[in-house]
Amino acid sequence: MPERTLERICYVEDDEDIQRIVRMSLERVGKMKVEVVSDPNLAIAAIARFKPDLVMLDWMMPGMDGPTLFRKMKQQPETATLPVVFITAKATQRDMEELVALGAAGTISKPFSPKDLPDQLRAIWAKLP
Amino acid sequence: MSNLANGIEGVHGAAAAASADVRDRTDAALVRADRVEQLYSQLPLGLAATVAIGVIAAIELHEGRPIELVVLWAGLLGLAVVLHGLLYFGYRNDAHRTQHTAQWLRWLGIGAFAAGAVWGFAAAVFFPSHADERQVFLAFLLAGVISGGIPMYAASWPVFAAYAAAIALPFTYVLATLGNRLFAEIALLIPLFYGVSVAIAYRLNGVLISGYRLRHAHQRQLVELERARRQIEASGRDVTAQLEAEQMKKEFTSTLSHELRTPLTSIIGSLQLINAGVLGDVPKDVMELTEVAERNSQRLLDIINDILDIEKIESGKLTLNPEVFRLDDLVREAVALNKGFGERFKVRFEAKGALTKHEVRADHKRLLQVMTNLLSNAAKFSPEGEVVEITAEEHGPWLRVAVHDRGPGIPEAFRARIFGRFNQADSTTSRQKGGAGLGLAICKRLIEMMRGRIGFQDREGGGTTFWFELPTHA
Numbered sequence: 001m002p003e004r005t006l007e008r009i010c011y012v013e014d015d016e017d018i019q020r021i022v023r024m025s026l027e028r029v030g031k032m033k034v035e036v037v038s039d040p041n042l043a044i045a046a047i048a049r050f051k052p053d054l055v056m057l058d059w060m061m062p063g064m065d066g067p068t069l070f071r072k073m074k075q076q077p078e079t080a081t082l083p084v085v086f087i088t089a090k091a092t093q094r095d096m097e098e099l100v101a102l103g104a105a106g107t108i109s110k111p112f113s114p115k116d117l118p119d120q121l122r123a124i125w126a127k128l129p
Numbered sequence: 130m131s132n133l134a135n136g137i138e139g140v141h142g143a144a145a146a147a148s149a150d151v152r153d154r155t156d157a158a159l160v161r162a163d164r165v166e167q168l169y170s171q172l173p174l175g176l177a178a179t180v181a182i183g184v185i186a187a188i189e190l191h192e193g194r195p196i197e198l199v200v201l202w203a204g205l206l207g208l209a210v211v212l213h214g215l216l217y218f219g220y221r222n223d224a225h226r227t228q229h230t231a232q233w234l235r236w237l238g239i240g241a242f243a244a245g246a247v248w249g250f251a252a253a254v255f256f257p258s259h260a261d262e263r264q265v266f267l268a269f270l271l272a273g274v275i276s277g278g279i280p281m282y283a284a285s286w287p288v289f290a291a292y293a294a295a296i297a298l299p300f301t302y303v304l305a306t307l308g309n310r311l312f313a314e315i316a317l318l319i320p321l322f323y324g325v326s327v328a329i330a331y332r333l334n335g336v337l338i339s340g341y342r343l344r345h346a347h348q349r350q351l352v353e354l355e356r357a358r359r360q361i362e363a364s365g366r367d368v369t370a371q372l373e374a375e376q377m378k379k380e381f382t383s384t385l386s387h388e389l390r391t392p393l394t395s396i397i398g399s400l401q402l403i404n405a406g407v408l409g410d411v412p413k414d415v416m417e418l419t420e421v422a423e424r425n426s427q428r429l430l431d432i433i434n435d436i437l438d439i440e441k442i443e444s445g446k447l448t449l450n451p452e453v454f455r456l457d458d459l460v461r462e463a464v465a466l467n468k469g470f471g472e473r474f475k476v477r478f479e480a481k482g483a484l485t486k487h488e489v490r491a492d493h494k495r496l497l498q499v500m501t502n503l504l505s506n507a508a509k510f511s512p513e514g515e516v517v518e519i520t521a522e523e524h525g526p527w528l529r530v531a532v533h534d535r536g537p538g539i540p541e542a543f544r545a546r547i548f549g550r551f552n553q554a555d556s557t558t559s560r561q562k563g564g565a566g567l568g569l570a571i572c573k574r575l576i577e578m579m580r581g582r583i584g585f586q587d588r589e590g591g592g593t594t595f596w597f598e599l600p601t602h603a
Contacts, residue, residue, distance in 0.1 A: 015391065015395070017392075017395040017399075018391075018394060018395055018398070021394075021395060021398035021399060021402065022398075024402055024407065025398070025402065025407075028402075028407045028408075029402075029405070029407055089387055089390045089391055089394070110390055110391065110394045111390060111393055111394035111397050111398065111430060112394070112398070113397075113398075113401055114398045114401050114402050114405075114407075115401050115402070115405045115407075
C-alpha cells in the first residue's frame with residue numbers, strides 16, 4: 001500500500017459527458033484533483049506535466065485506443081511507473097486479464113457508479129505495492 | 130450411388146417402403162413396353178429379310194414342283210409379310226401402345242407363329258423327293274430362318290418358341306416319315322436344336338429384361354438423385370441464409386448494446402450524482418423525478434445487460450470462472466445484495482431453516498446473478514408485506530437452493546416456455562414489473578453451464594417455488 005493517499009488523477013477520455021461526470025465524481029465525492037485529457041495523442045505530455053498518482057484510461061478512443069496508449073506510457077520514463085486503471089464498456093474478461101498481466105493496476109467497467117467510483121479507485125490504490 | 134439412394138429411401142421412410150411394391154409393378158409394365166417396342170422396331174428388317182429369302186427360295190424351289198404350289202406358298206408368305214406390315218403400322222399408329230403391350234405382344238406372337246407356319250409349309254411340301262442339293266438348300270434355309278428368329282424375337286422367348294415350333298414341327302414330321310435312316314436321325318436332332326435355340330432365346334430374353342430393368346432403375350435413381358440434390362441445395366441455401374441472418378442479428382445486438390451502454394453511463398451517472406446529493410439540496414419534486422429517471426435508466430441497463438448476456442451465452446463467448454465456495458455464504462450474500470430491491474416491493478427475503486454448509490464448484494459472480502434473478506422475480510410477484518423464503522439443502526448428490534414466493538403462481542399456458550427467451554406470462558407484466566423476459570432464460574443456461582439444473586413447482590398454500598441444483602463439491 002502506497003504511503004500517501006490517492007489525490008491526483010489524470011483521466012484520458014474522448015467523451016465529454018463522461019469526462020464531466022467523472023470529474024464531478026472524483027472532485028466532489030472523492031475530493032481528488034483531476035486532470036482530464038481528451039486527445040490520447042497529447043496524453044503523455046499532459047501526464048508528465050500534471051504528475052498524477054494514478055492514470056485512468058478509456059478503452060475505446062478515436063486516434064489511439066487505451067491499450068496502445070498504455071504501451072506507449074510504459075516506454076516513457078516519466079510515465080512508465082504510474083499505476084493505470086482502464087475504464088471500458090466493451091472489453092471481455094480475457095482482455096481485462098491480459099491488461100492486468102501487462103501491468104495495469106485494475107479495470108472498471110462501464111457503466112460505473114459515480115457515487116462509488118472514488119472508493120473503487122481507492123480500493124485499487126490500496127492494493128498497489 | 131446405392132448408398133445415396135439408400136439415404137434417399139431413408140428420408141422418405143415408410144412411404145417409400147409402401148410404394149416400392151407399386152414401383153416394381155410399374156417397372157414391370159415399363160420393361161414390357163420396352164420389349165414390345167424392340168420386337169416391333171426389328172420387324173421391318175425381319176420382313177425385308179423374309180422377302181429376300183422368300184424370293185430366292187421361290188426361284189430355287191419351283192423347279193421340279195408344280196408352279197401352283199410354289200405360287201400358293203409364295204402367296205402365303207406374301208400375305209404373311211403384308212399382314213405383318215399392317216401389324217407394324219397398326220402398332221406405330223397406336224398412341225397408347227405402351228398401355229396396350231399385352232395386346233400387341235399377342236398379335237406379334239400370332240404373326241410369328243403364322244410366319245413360322247409358312248416356312249414349315251415349305252419344309253413339308255418342298256423337302257421330300259427333291260434333288261439332294263435342293264434338300265441341302267432347304268435344310269440350310271430352314272436352319273437359317275430359325276436361327277435368324279433368335280435375335281428377332283429375343284425380347285420375347287415364347288414368341289420365338291411359337292415361331293420356331295411352327296417351322297420345326299412340320300419339318301421334323303416330314304424327315305421322320307420319309308423312311309430314310311439318315312433323315313430319321315436328323316428328325317431326332319431337330320427337337321434338340323429347337324430346345325437349344327429356345328434355351329438361348331430364353332437366356333437372351335432374360336438378359337434383355339434385366340437390361341431394361343436396369344435402365345429404368347437408373348433413370349429413376351437419376352430423377353431421385355436430382356430431386357435429392359435440389360433438396361440439399363435448397364436446404365443448404367436455407368441454412369446458409371439462416372446462419373448469415375443469425376450472425377448479423379448477433380453482431381447487431383452486440384454492437385447496439387455496447388453503443389447503448391455508453392450514453393447510459395452518462396445518464397445514470399448524472400442522475401446518481403444529483404440523487405446522491407453531491408450537488409447539494411435539490412427541490413423535492415425535482416428529486417422525485419430524477420429518482421424515477423435513475424430507476425428506469427437502471428432498468429434499461431439491466432435489459433441491455435441481459436441481452437448481452439444471452440447473446441454471449443448463445444454464441445459460446447461466455448466463459449465461467451469456477452471456484453469452490455460454501456452455498457450458504459452465497460445465499461446470505463444474495464439476500465443482503467437484494468435487500469433494497471425487496472424493500473421497493475415491500476417484500477422481505479428470509480433464509481429458512483439451516484442452510485447447507487456444503488460447497489459447490491461454480492462461477493460465484495454468475496451464480497449470484499442467478500440468485501438475484503430468482504429473488505427479484507419473487508419480489509416482483511409477491512403481494513406487499515409478504516416474506517420470500519430461501520432454503521438451501523442437500524438433495525441426494527445435489528445441493529438445492531429454492532426461492533419460495535406467495536405470488537399468483539405460473540399460468541398453465543406459460544409453464545412450458547417459462548425458461549424461453551423474451552417470455553413473460555403476460556405482456557403487461559413487463560410494463561408493470563420491468564425486465565425483458567430474459568432473466569429465467571439466462572438463469573437456465575448459466576445453471577446448465579455449471580452442470581446443474583433448474584425448475585419450479587407450485588407451492589403448498591399458494592405461490593411458486595423456483596429452485597436450482599448444483600452437484601455437491603466433493
